[in-house]
Structures are given as C-alpha cells and as structure tokens.
Amino acid sequence: MKLQNGEKLLFIGDSITDAERQRPDGEGLFQALGKGYVSLVDAFLQASYPELGIRVVNMGTSGNTVRDLEQRWETDVEQRKPDWLSIMIGTNDVWRQFDTPFIREWHVLPDEYEATYRRLVERTLPQVKGLVLMTPFYLEPNPSDAMRKRMEEYGAIVRKLAEEYGTLFVDTQAAFDRVLTHLYAATLAWDRVHPGTAGHMILARTFLGAIGFDWNRG
Amino acid sequence: MKLQNGEKLLFIGDSITDAERQRPDGEGLFQALGKGYVSLVDAFLQASYPELGIRVVNMGTSGNTVRDLEQRWETDVEQRKPDWLSIMIGTNDVWRQFDTPFIREWHVLPDEYEATYRRLVERTLPQVKGLVLMTPFYLEPNPSDAMRKRMEEYGAIVRKLAEEYGTLFVDTQAAFDRVLTHLYAATLAWDRVHPGTAGHMILARTFLGAIGFDWNRG
C-alpha cells in the first residue's frame, strides 16, 4: 500500500467523480463523498486499513472539462494540500463534440486538452507525494464508433503524460472493456457515460490496484 | 390524404408514443397528447387540414411490450372504436434483453413478438378503416451492434406483417438512418432510444407521409 498513516487523498474530476457529493466541501458526515467510486474507495480503505486513517476528499464537479478544472485548481486542489491527488477528466471535453456539435465553444479539442492537463500536472507535482492519472472512458465497445475513437485519443494523451511525468496511471477504458465482452453497454450505463454501481466498483478496484491495495486484508 | 372528415386516429405504443400523455384518456385539453410525435401529428393535421376535424387519441404507455398491448387491447383500442390505428411497439421487447439480461421473463423474444403482433393485427383489421404499422428503431448506426441487429429483426417482422395484411407501413429506422449519417446518435437521444424534438419530428413527418399528407398545404 503506497498511502501512509494520516495522509489525505483528493479526487478531482467531472460528474462521474462528483456523484452528488456534498458542497462546498466534499468530505465529512453522511454521504459527503457522493455515491460513486470515490465513496467506494473510501469504504474499502476504512474497511481494510482502518488503522491508517486515510482522509478522502471528493472535489469532482458535474459537467466539468479540463478547462474548468484549471479555473478552480487553486481553491479546490492546492489550498486543500492533498498528499495524493487523483485526476479523471475528459468525458465532457469529448462528449460536447457529439451531443451539441453546433456549439463549438463548448468543445475542448485535443491540443487544448493536452496543454491544459500538462500545466496542471506540472504545477502540482512538486506539491504532492503522488499523482494518479485516470483516463476518461466511453462504454461503447465498437472500435469504429466516432466518439469511442475520440475518447481513446484523450486517453492516449493521459497515458503519455503519466509516462512523461512518472505518475501512477489507471486505464479505466481497458478495465471496462474486459467487462464489455460479456455485458452489453446498456447494462452498465443508460447513456454509455454514467455507470451504475457495478461500473463504479470497476473504477474503484482499478484505482485501488494502482495504489497497491492488498485484497487479502480485511 | 387518406383520412376523411371527422375520423378518429388512435396511436398505441410504448414510452416513445406515450411522451407524458394525459391519463386515463389520451385526448382533450392542455397537452393531453403528450410531448412526442403524436402531438406533432395532431398539430400538423390541425394546422393544415383544420376543416377535416380529425380526432387524434394517444394511448401509448411507457415500458410496454407487445405482451402488454395485448392485455389492454380491448379497453384501450377496441372500445374506443378508432377509424385509423397506428402501432409502434418493440423497443422494450428488445431493450430488456440488453439492459437487464439476467431477468429473462422480461424479454419478449421474436417468436412471441410475431405471434402476439399477428393476433392483434388479425382481430383489429375488420374493425378499422386503416392500420399503420411503424417499426421500432434504435439510434445506433453501427450495423454490427448487437442491439441494433436485434432491433432490425423485430423491424423485419413488422414489415412482413404489413405486407401480409396489406396495411400501411412506416420504416422509422430507415428515416433515422438518413439523419444518422450526418449527426452522431447522442445528438438525437441521450440513451439512443428516446429522441428529442428533432427525432419526434422525423417520426411525425414519416408517419404523415404514409397517410398522404400534402406538404404544400397550409
């Protein structure tokens, strides 16, 4: 387990991270962490590593793109001084290109996505013990689907940045693809974007694998 | 225009037909016809053929399969004595096979679908002036998608029945496919099943074409 006693782990991202978390602060009592993978990660940590006292904070915000993350990075990430930071962003950067194709100023294209993401990683690396970059994903198994292909471009950017800067990396798309060989996409998510509990479980377990969670504990 | 003065046109189907229609009777004042293609058909008829006084009734019910239609056929279709009847059913018959694959009693397989649909057509034909059979559809352009292929099987059954019994026929899937060459599926429907206003406009115009609506009037 890479996390140590009393460390703070902060998650930032879009609606998949948000999952109805409490506001303004995404931590505290009574489902403050929302109903998604962040809450599951916290539950796993408390159940299996209660002695570590890991503090989990959820700062996801529905509808966000990487452009929105940069705008609130100081208040929502830096001022909270996390020891570990997990980023999962890109869904809306891509989705708006497909569900509102005519509103072009809502689209965050690959160049802007990479440049912005890179700025965030660079300014944050010196401030944390560890960084986890999670790819965005799309629950569409057809490799020639236009939006699937576009999402893979963004996932490749995340992978490239993780390699360049030596951070931890979570390939969420690959994790989902294993299940999509057995289950139709609509079983996991009504809109191919927002998964149900099974999908959040996949995200949580993949994340925990990356930070060295021991499944034989607790 | 095939419909004549003072005739009653009844629509039956699932949530796409229902579209929040009034209950128990799907006609009357203030959006009694719902927010979907049925309401648009009625608007076109009133705007372009006000002198005909066509009476439109919406008896769609969300979640229905052809199995459900048969159960309420006497009260919701026959007792209302329509002159014209339009049927669009099959979405849920297919969808449940993909979004709740483990609950098998919710699945209406092709054999049951065809047999039930046939019984409904046979008992109704002698009672009406005209019957319009509309295929179910799925807003997924990938021809090898499992659910798309399944939906086409059901559409083919509708086409076969229309030909056998000589009814009017509306190929909704074909109408959508023309638009899907230009717009990504998510532009038209968040779940590839329930279209927005543009999709309902496509349904309404395709239906009206089948009954001989003259676009140069009004």
Add this chain to the structure above:
Amino acid sequence: MKLQNGEKLLFIGDSITDAERQRPDGEGLFQALGKGYVSLVDAFLQASYPELGIRVVNMGTSGNTVRDLEQRWETDVEQRKPDWLSIMIGTNDVWRQFDTPFIREWHVLPDEYEATYRRLVERTLPQVKGLVLMTPFYLEPNPSDAMRKRMEEYGAIVRKLAEEYGTLFVDTQAAFDRVLTHLYAATLAWDRVHPGTAGHMILARTFLGAIGFDWNRG
C-alpha cells in the same frame, strides 16, 4: 434555403418565443429551446438539413415588450453575434392596454413601439446576414374587436419596417386567420394569445417558408 453551413440563428421575443426555454442561455441540451415554435424550427432544421449544422438560440423572455428588448439588446443579441436574427414582439405592448387598462405606464403605445423597433433594426442590420421580422398576432377573428384592431396596427408597423429596411417578413396573423376560418379561437389558445402545439406549428412553418425551407426534403 437561405441559411448556410454552420450559421447561428437567434430568436428574440416574448412568452410565445420563450416557451419555458432554459436560462440564462437558451441553447444546449434537454429542451433548452423551450416548447414552442423555436424548438420546432430547430427540429425541422435538424431533421431535414442535418448536414448544415444550423445553431439555433432562443432568447425570448416572458412578459417582454419592445421596451424590454431594447434594454437587453446588447447582452442578449449583439454579444451573441448571430448570423440571422428573428424578432417577434408586440403582444404585451398591446395586451397591457386591455387587461390592465388603468396601469398606463405598462402600455407601449404605437409611436414608442415604432421608434424603438426602428432603433433596434437600424443598429442590428449591419451586424447580421439576415433579419426576420414577425408580426405579433391575436387569435380573435372578429375584425371589429378592439384588441384585434390594435394588434393589427402594430402588425402594420412591423410590415412597414420590413419593407423600409428590406428584411424578411412573416405575417403570423394572416397565417392564423386561414385556420381561424375553420377552428374557433378557443381551440387554438385558451387566452387567444398563447397557442398550443398546433399554433406553434403554424408559426414554425410560416417562419420556415420565409427562409426558403424545402418541404420535400427529409
């Protein structure tokens, strides 16, 4: 079709345009365009001209008079830089003279209406590719009704301005009058002002006629 690839079409007006549109921006996902003729125009364009990618924006506001339009013209029209602009205003300018006759500062009389409308047209003409002026209307067929006569005065002002400045012109009152020879006013609107779906269909089709929509497409 006068509109070309990728152009933005903005509608401004009162409650008939507004029709429960999204706020603050009248565009985007999930009925952002409201439930009225603007949404129908957008649906027709997407269904028949999907390859053009026309971007439709609804900035109607319930209760507005031309005096209100001028106050928000910079933020709600000019800063959004539409290629095409459609204006339908005047209902409340007239109605307040009849439903609250004693509150005289709510009345926008013909002189103020024309002067204000003229200022808006003049400052906007250089900024857009095309302008569509739609008359206000009243669903009362009796030619000697006091409010009907007053509304026609305002409609005549709109026609005069359209001719003077060479803009496109939509005579909504004339379009409704054709249907009112067959249907009683209360069939179309409970208050003779806010039409149901049939009335909005009339508005949408009349508007589309003015911009050269081809009914034999799609």
Add this chain to the structure above:
Amino acid sequence: MKLQNGEKLLFIGDSITDAERQRPDGEGLFQALGKGYVSLVDAFLQASYPELGIRVVNMGTSGNTVRDLEQRWETDVEQRKPDWLSIMIGTNDVWRQFDTPFIREWHVLPDEYEATYRRLVERTLPQVKGLVLMTPFYLEPNPSDAMRKRMEEYGAIVRKLAEEYGTLFVDTQAAFDRVLTHLYAATLAWDRVHPGTAGHMILARTFLGAIGFDWNRG
C-alpha cells in the same frame, strides 16, 4: 329579503360556482365556500343580515355540465335539504363544443340541456321554498361571435324554464354586458369564462338583487 331566519341556501354549478370550495362538503370553517361569488354572497348576508343566520352551502364542481349535475343531484342537492337552491350551469355544455370540437360525446347540445334541466327543476320544485335560475354567460361582447351566440341560446332556455315554472331568474349575461361596454373582456377574465373578483362581485350583487337584498343595510 325573501330568505328567512335559519334557512339553508345551496348553490350548485360548475367551476365558476366551485371556485376551490372545500370537499366533500362545501361549508364550514376557513374558506369552505371557495373564492367566488358564493363566498361573497355569504359575506354580504353575514355582514348585513347577521341576525338571520342564513346557512350557505356551495356544491359547485369544476368541469360539470347539466348532465353531471343530474348524476349527483340526489346526494349533492336533495339529501342536503336546502330551503333555497340556486343553479348556474351551461358553461361547459357550450365550451366543449368550441375548445374540443372533435370530441363530440363531451358536447351537451341544446335539446339535452333543456330536457335535463327541466327534469331537475320539476323534481326539485316541490322540495324547496325557492329556486333561483342563473344563466350561464360568456365574457365576449361581440354579438356575432359563434360561442357567444351559442351561450345565448342556453341562456334563453334558462329564462324560458324560469318563466314556465315561476322561479326567480338572474340574467348574468346582461349584468356583465353593462360592464363590458366600459371594460375589455380580458380585464375581467383571462379566458372570457373565469372572472376575477370584480366579475364575481357582479354575480353576487346580481344574485342578491334577485332575492331582495337591501343595500342600505349594514
């Protein structure tokens, strides 16, 4: 004043009488009489004739036609044993012919209206001290308006029955027409059917005039 000490005065009718009265019994505490002319009549009687202790009951029901009245006559009128009964019905009998012209079974035509009304008067006359027949009305001053002419037919039937059976008679249309020479219809009612407080005041005062209310008391 025709009413005497301790008598019960019951009103029956449609939404104009109902006016959000309490259910199931239209009497008691806290606005049990609704917000319309019945409540005003009661207020006048309590304010000017408190010593009489007149008991006012409101059994109006929104949407009713004379056909509906007959169905609930035994429970809602006869079993309550009023000393005086006031009837105002006919609005919906006529209105449905104009706002939902295609749903013909909702229309109560003049012959049915007169025959039903006559049956109600004949069976009730022996049971009460006095009967007040109020005409239905339409707040449209144009004498050639189709619905106005139709409403006058129904008013004439009420007048004829009042004369035949020697009951009290209230010509509500005439009372409104005096005001309509000064105020536009929309000032009194947004739909020309449901008046605001001023219209209910006209109804109440006209009714009270018919039963001999002394305006110089109280």
Add this chain to the structure above:
Amino acid sequence: MKLQNGEKLLFIGDSITDAERQRPDGEGLFQALGKGYVSLVDAFLQASYPELGIRVVNMGTSGNTVRDLEQRWETDVEQRKPDWLSIMIGTNDVWRQFDTPFIREWHVLPDEYEATYRRLVERTLPQVKGLVLMTPFYLEPNPSDAMRKRMEEYGAIVRKLAEEYGTLFVDTQAAFDRVLTHLYAATLAWDRVHPGTAGHMILARTFLGAIGFDWNRG
C-alpha cells in the same frame, strides 16, 4: 363618489390590508391586490364604476406597525404618487403588548403611535387629493377586555387626527360592533384579529361609504 376619472387609490397598512398581495408591487394581474378588503373595494369600483378607471394599489405589509410604515413611506407611498391614500394601522402596535408582553421593544405605545402617525399625515396631506384614516379594530365585544380597551385608545387617536386634519374617517370598530351583537367573535375571526370574507366585506363597505359609493348603481 369622491374619486374621479383615472385617479389612483393606494392602501397602506398591516396584514389585514396585505392579505397575500403580490410583491413587490401590489397591483397588476391575477390577485395582485390580495384576498382582503382592498381587493373587494377594487371589485366594487370596477363593477359599479367601470367608466371611471380607478387604479387601486395595495401596499400593506404583514406585521407592520406605524413605526414600520414610516420607514418605508417614501418608497411605498410617496414615490407612487397616489391621488388618494387610505391608512389602517395599529393592530400590531397594540397586539405585541399582549401576545409577547416581555419583548418590550416590539411595543409601540400610544405616544409614539400618535407622534409617528401625525408626522405621516402632515407630510402626506399636501401631496394627495384625499386621505382616509381607518381605525384599527379588535373583534372582542367585551368592553372591559384589556386589549379591547387598549385598541380603543389607538382608535381614538386616529379619530382625533382625522378631525384635526380634516381627512375622511372610517370607524371600523363601530362597523364590526354592530355585527358582533348578533355573531360571536369566533364566527368572524379565529384570532379576533384576522377576519374572514364577511369581515373584509364589512371593511370594504364601510370604506366605500366614506368615499361616497352609490349602492344603487351596477
């Protein structure tokens, strides 16, 4: 009738005047005048003097004392430039002395009441055509009841001011006392302060008497 064509009549006071009026402006469409005596006065004027076009405005505010009135006098009275002003205040000035006797800063004692009221009358007299001073009242017939006696003190102050400054005067307590000889207080008001429709009718008719309303019109 003292009021003339096109004049504006403004009412100010506490919850009895307020009666759920619209905010911020107590005039306009759809029960903007509330459910109390102000709405009834307006209804009487429209029904009997429609040709005068009297504009009625309700600026009552629940819970107010004369101290509160003075604070909002400029915005809520003077800036609205009424031709006629009616004031009914004092209920809460007295009531707080009895229902929250220990919170002494809520009590407006007679000296402050008179001084403040006098300032309001003096500054307003030059600005209006007429002023109507209505006493506060208490629906308790027992002359030795402590709160009744206190309320009469305040009523006497209003009478004295009306006489000194030659304004119109309405003795609401006297009007209620006539009815209270026949009806128990609880019949008129559950808390002896807020009357039902009958009580508001008494207030409206007494007010109208003071301004010369002709009961034989309309």
Add this chain to the structure above:
Amino acid sequence: MKLQNGEKLLFIGDSITDAERQRPDGEGLFQALGKGYVSLVDAFLQASYPELGIRVVNMGTSGNTVRDLEQRWETDVEQRKPDWLSIMIGTNDVWRQFDTPFIREWHVLPDEYEATYRRLVERTLPQVKGLVLMTPFYLEPNPSDAMRKRMEEYGAIVRKLAEEYGTLFVDTQAAFDRVLTHLYAATLAWDRVHPGTAGHMILARTFLGAIGFDWNRG
C-alpha cells in the same frame, strides 16, 4: 404515585390531546406522542420514575367531540386495554356552537354531551384501574363571555360525573385561570383554545398532581 410498575396510561380527546401524534397508533419512537401535554406527561414519568416503566399512549384526534369518541371507543380505547384512562373532551362540542353557529348538526348540546359522556364512563369503569376526567377549558378570562359561560357548563358536567362515579378529576379551567390573572389570553393561545408549550405544561402538571406525582423526585 398512583400508577404502578408496567401499567399502561391512555389519553383520549381532541386536538389539544392529539397535538400531531403518530397514526394510527399514538405510541412508539420519534414524537409518536405528539407535541402536547401527553408528551410532557410521558417525559415527566420517564425522567422521574424511569424504574416504573409506565407505557403512555395518545389516542387524541383533532376535531373530535364526545359524539366522535363514542364511535371509536371500542377500537381506540377498549381494545387497547389501558390500566388508566384520561379523558379531556368538550372543546369542539362547544366551539362549533360559536364559530359555525348556522350548522346546527355539528353542535353537541349539554344534554347529549352528558348522556354520551356518562355512557362512556359507565362502560369503561369496570375495565380500568383508574379514570381521570379532565374538564375542557377556554382561555378567556371574562366571566360574562358567551363561550366561556358555555364551556363552564360542560366543565360542570365533567365535575358532576367525576363525583358521581368517584373518578379522579382535573379542573383545567381553574389551573389556567390562575395564570390568566397575570398573562393576557393571547400570550397563551392565538385562538384562546390551542395553547403553546406553557399551556401544555400547565395541563401536564395539573394532571400529574391528580395522580400523585412527587415533584421532589428526579
């Protein structure tokens, strides 16, 4: 203390007893006993005599008269087999004579009140260990007030029955009168009937005095 270990104490009455108790059973968790004197009695017993385990049940029902009590006596009292029963009824029997004087069938006059009350006492006495009869009360100190005098008649009937049958007796009116010499009625209750917490405290303490509560415990 007259109550012994494990006994059940049931309260029946009108809205003053009810006080928003839980339904259908007036006992259990989370304010099941309502917000009135019954809940306070229970709190006193738990706080001072926790070792006794007295079970308190509230079966009060708003609006009830003694006539209503008799109708539900079997299910709401007898089937619950209380050891001790407390009755406080009569408020509505009297109040309806004053707030709805014209609806005479709602009035329970003294003869009916006494006869019904007597039947209830006689059938219940053999089934319980103890019976507590509490008078109804009216928070009006004026001895010549009509409703106060009427309420005293009913209180006298309760006293007479308590003496005849040798039950415990609580003179609630006398308890309130002591406080009313210092506080105006409106301080205790906005309608002179439903007291606030102070009034319920008076009821609870007077009741507890009658069953021998020791104030020096706990």
Add this chain to the structure above:
Amino acid sequence: MKLQNGEKLLFIGDSITDAERQRPDGEGLFQALGKGYVSLVDAFLQASYPELGIRVVNMGTSGNTVRDLEQRWETDVEQRKPDWLSIMIGTNDVWRQFDTPFIREWHVLPDEYEATYRRLVERTLPQVKGLVLMTPFYLEPNPSDAMRKRMEEYGAIVRKLAEEYGTLFVDTQAAFDRVLTHLYAATLAWDRVHPGTAGHMILARTFLGAIGFDWNRG
C-alpha cells in the same frame, strides 16, 4: 465460486438489507437493489464474474423482525424461486427491547426468534441450492453493554442453526469487531445500527468470502 451460471440470489432481511430498494420488486433498473450491501454484492459479481449472469434480488423490508419475515415468506421468498437465499434478521427483534422497552408486544424474545427462524430454514432448505445465514450485529464494542450482549445471544442462535442445518454462515459481528478496534463506533454508524458505505462494504466482502469469491479476478 459456489454460484453458477444464471442462478438467482435473493436477499431477505430488515432495513440494513432494504437500504431504499425498489418496490414492490427489489430488482431491475436504476438502483433497484438499494444503497446497501446487496447492491455492492451485485456490483462485485457483475464486475468480476460478468460471464456468470448472476441475478440478484433484494427483498429486505425496513423494520422487520423474524416474525414479519415469516408472514411474507411465501410471496417474497418462495414464489420467487431463488437458487440461493441469504437471510440477515434480528436487529429489530433485539432493538425494540431497548428503544421502546415498555411496548412489550414489539419484542421478539430469543425463544420465538429461534423457533421461527428454524421453521423458515426447514421449509426453505429443500427448495434452494444454498442458504447463507448472516448474524445480526451491533456496532458497540463494549462487551458488557446490555444490547450488545443481547445481540450476541441472537447471533449465537444463528450460528447454531447454520451448524445444525449445514448452511453457509457469515459472522457479521466478528467482521465489524475487527474494524472497531481501530475506529470508534460513531465513525461507522450514527445509531450503532445503520452503517455507512464502509460498513456495507464490510458486509458485502464478508458475504462474498462465504460464497467463494476470488479477489484476484477483475
């Protein structure tokens, strides 16, 4: 893994099982399984064994005791024909003895608990492939706490029955006790009964361990 392809796994119990599941059937789309350990079990199975197609059904009902389970056993368990059945019951059987100690008919004492539980196991064993008995638990680490000791008695009965009938057994109390050595009870549950997500994770993982879940998959 003991469960095989296409089998149905049904959970029955009280509020901890219920967790806001859908009604009447606890399966289907959109959080039909509630927010508790049942939903987590289903998520683990779908994520790690998607090829098995295990069908999970939640029939928990808040507030239930074993007495309530027996009453609905036929409809809620037997008619649904599960292959595997999991039972967790006893919390309320015990809790009512402590939070409503005076309402003795709500208490299910150990003898009744064991006898009823035994009847359910005996009639169900022949109908299923496997039975999982989960103990009730109490999140109180103090071994001398009265309710904790009582809960352990009930847990011991469950263990005894599991051994006698050779079913699978889950000691939930032991699983929680391991975590309670590190975390105070209030961290896991505000009332020591209803855990948050971490507590449900402990239940889910302990249950899955009993049926042979392989943590190294997925």
Add this chain to the structure above:
Amino acid sequence: MKLQNGEKLLFIGDSITDAERQRPDGEGLFQALGKGYVSLVDAFLQASYPELGIRVVNMGTSGNTVRDLEQRWETDVEQRKPDWLSIMIGTNDVWRQFDTPFIREWHVLPDEYEATYRRLVERTLPQVKGLVLMTPFYLEPNPSDAMRKRMEEYGAIVRKLAEEYGTLFVDTQAAFDRVLTHLYAATLAWDRVHPGTAGHMILARTFLGAIGFDWNRG
C-alpha cells in the same frame, strides 16, 4: 427563585440548545424557542411565575463548538444584553474527534476548549447578573467508553471554571446518569447525543433547580 421581575435569560449552545429555534432571533411567537429544554424552561417559568415576566431567548446554533461561540459572542450574546446567561457547549468539540477522526481541523481539543471557554466567561461576567455553566453530556453509561471518557474531561473543565469564577453550575451528565441506571441509552436518544422530550425535561428541571425554582408553585 434567583431571577427577578422583567429579567432577560439567554441560552447559548449547540444543536441541543437550538432544537429548531426561530432565526435570526430566537424569541417571539409560535415556537420561536424551539422544541428543546429552552422551550420547557420558558414554559415552566410562564406557568409557575407568570407575574415575573421573565424573557427567555434561545441563541443556540446546531453544530457549534466553543470556537464557533466565540466568533458570534458579540452579536449573539453581548449586544442582546441578557441579565442571565446559560452556556452548554462541548458536544461537537468532542464528537468530531470520534465521528470524523481523520478531519483533524474540526477537533477542538481540551486545551483550546478551556482557554476559549475561559475567555468567554471572563469577558461576560462583568456584564450579567448571573451565569449558568452546564456541562456537555453523552448518553453512554459505560465508563470505559472512549467518547464518554473524553466528554467527562470536558465536563470537568466546565466544573473547574464554574468553581473558579463562582458561577452557577449544572452537571447534566450526572442528571442523565441517574436515569441511565433504569433506561437503556437508546430509549433516551437514537444517537446518544440528541435526547427526546424526556431528556430535554431532565435538562430543564436540572437547570431550574440551579436557579432556585420552587416545584410547589403553580
């Protein structure tokens, strides 16, 4: 009785004091004092000492620690100029250490608690006639429970300050402990912190004992 005629008694504290009091000012009509011990204290004073006219004010705020009290001390205590002040604080200072152990900045440790509390007492003593310090409490009878022990530390600090500064002192924990020997903690409070009415009665009576309330009055 230590309080004298017309004095103001202000309570400050956390949710146990707050108990849904009115905002912003915790005094006035209609349950302005909330549903807890403050309202009961007021009720006792009004019922037994109505002639004193004690003014009770509740300024409790849910979730507060002593750190929060200091921040609002000037506006919520000093500017209101109470004659007597009662303080009960510490529950949340302790609780956060146990229910959110990982969010350490929410914890108010003993040193900060004592120092802050001391500052508040010192600055307030010169401004009031009397000060009542009430200990925080925890409804857990097990003396070795970690949170119980911690709460006793804070209670000991309160006792020490009361002795040092010679204020009145209320040992709420001791008062509860007497009842906890007979009733299980869950009978008094679902979370061992927020008591029901019985617990608030214990607090109110213990407080009143400290200020010399005479239980034989009223």
